[in-house]
Amino acid sequence: MSRAARVLRGLALVLGVVWASPWTLLGLLAGLAGLPLGARLRLARRERALLFAGYPWGPGGAMTLGNVILSTGPDLDASCATYEHRAGRCRQRQVRLGDHERAHVYQYMLLGPLFVPVYFLCGGISVRNPLERAADHYALHGHGWWPWRR
Template identity: 60%
Template sequence: MSEPGARRVPLAALGTLGALWTLPNTLLGLIAGAVGVGFGAHIHFSRRDLAIVFHRWPWGPGGALTLGNTILHTGDSLDSPCVTYAHRAGHGDEAPIVLADHERAHVFQYMALGPLFLPLYLLCGGVSARNRFERAADRYAREGKGWWPWAK
């Protein structure tokens, strides 16, 4: 509970500040996405995911890559099921999650950490089941909460 008379920062302002904080990452995603458009990708803004999404991005092994408020996606819809990193690594039998929910968690992580996201992500193991960023994104996709990489 806040103290009487304490000013609260509107949620929209936090979103704007987060988007500005992660703008260098978003610009990397926009550049990569724009190159992909020349090879068949198409673009739209997803209010739900707080991101500019490039679908049918023509490179990579499949799935999606988030850079700031940009999502590069090789498929047609982020609303598709996918397996968790732990499941893929054989650490358990987990139910599929929705890719959009997983990538939205990464958008939130970027908005909180800004330019620190990529170095921290790489220090935590990169694209792997042991990476706390990926485990948190999977948790958020499963439970709708817990996107912060250091949450219990």
Template identity: 65%
Template structure:
């Protein structure tokens, strides 16, 4: 695929998931007065709200936004399978895991959230989470089917 086609697909994906991104922008903006900091990360193709002050820790992607409780997306995190005790795997970079979710959102747009919930929500059973872990481990395979 040529560079022009790749850029066009990214722009179309960003437009397709704009409603989800809007939710992320609202949630991220609410965190700004409480210490969150925002910047654009070209590697993940997302606006990242670091030090987002709520949640159990880690990150959550909404379209082309990432709400992250930590300081950097370079931090290691355990895969869902490892945390669930299904296997032992080396930690992955949290930014790579979240970038897979950004790609999933760009492909599925407004369909992402309902499909994600139908597939099990935040759990090791969720094919979206398994695909994001696979992508973070190998750099391939972000598509959940």
């Protein structure tokens, strides 16, 4: 990759982090609330996010808010079923939770403050949501985190 391409990529990442910052701030507040109850904060470089591992609330798994991931587990290396697999639409291998959540980080960096409204307009936490299916696709194949272009 050329120096110019690296600079542009770095600039795009910085702009994405800034654009996603309203949700990141909310994620930080939620994560900090979990620290006294056992959550642990660390940098998840691979996911381009801050990780609150061992987060004490939620049904299990993880949730992304901007560049913050709240995970009930000790890390993001857990395997999980895709939404389509769980819904019985197809049989797919399990994916790494961190790969799925990284796709959501990228989606937040592109949509910024619009992510949550778009997410719920697209179906919320369900197999019908193209943002969730794209995150699963990314976790399965390493590309395709944006649902409207593959």
